[in-house]
Amino acid sequence: MPDVIRIVLADDNYLVREGTRRLLEDSGEVVVAAAVGSAPELIRAVEATGAEAVVSDIRMPAGTAAAGPAMEGIDAARAIKATNPGVGVVILSQYAEEAYAFELFRNGTAGLAYLLKDRVGDVAQLLAALRAVRAGGSVVDPQVVEALVARRVRLSESPLSRLTARELDVLREMAQGSGNAAIARKLSLSESSVEKYVNTIFTKLGLNAEQLVHRRVAAVLTFLRDASLRPPAGSG
Secondary structure: OOOOEEEEEEOOOHHHHHHHHHHHHHOOOEEEEEEEOOHHHHHHHHHHHOOOEEEEEOOOOOOOHHHOOOOOHHHHHHHHHHHOOOOEEEEEEOOOOHHHHHHHHOOOOOOEEEEEHHHHHOHHHHHHHHHHHHOOOEEEOHHHHHHHHHHHHHHHHOHHHHOOHHHHHHHHHHHOOOOHHHHHHHHOOOHHHHHHHHHHHHHHOOOOOOOOOOHHHHHHHHHHHHHHHOOOOOOO
16 A cells, blocks of 8 residues: 655645646545645745645735735745645746746755645656655756756856856946946945956956947846846845
8 A cells, every 4th residue: 555645735826726636546545634725824834734745836825914024835834834844845837937046945955845836736746746745855847947058058158157246246336327426335346356357347248449339338238138148046
């Protein structure tokens, strides 16, 4: 007889929630201890049922004002892992967006999985993810992995990859409209140092003095175009 996993299921769509419950329980490998429709209910149900794992939609309402601060699937996952680190969490998302995966995994990957919602129909894969997170492992949907790899490739090809962290700080301030004096105050640098950084940025971005385009504007445009390729701070 397979080892049965006790879970809490969360989705604000009743039909999806009950359909997923039926699929999982019919496998004989899962007991759904509670099925809820909001993030606060999910957190309370984990505490009340002693569940080993959670399957949650990435998007859910916060519930009533009395239920506490607004949270969705990823916020709830963080809250659950903070108080019950041994509980595995599988997040289901309709978004093959690497940014959502970064957000889920930014504080660590242990006991977390990010799957696309259409994987619900593949019960074997969902069960494998539940077993993995319960054991402290992590799972990322192959389509999201492809998006992450593509992001890294785009980042490596971006002119911004040539800049140091401090040069990026200076360019970020430039993008907010700050002049050299304001940048110096914000970053605790001398104005001469800022000027050197700015000139180095121009050189690394291939913006020479002979170009007709305003170099400061061109540098900012490069930043605005490619900065979103860089992973969130602290994501590694």
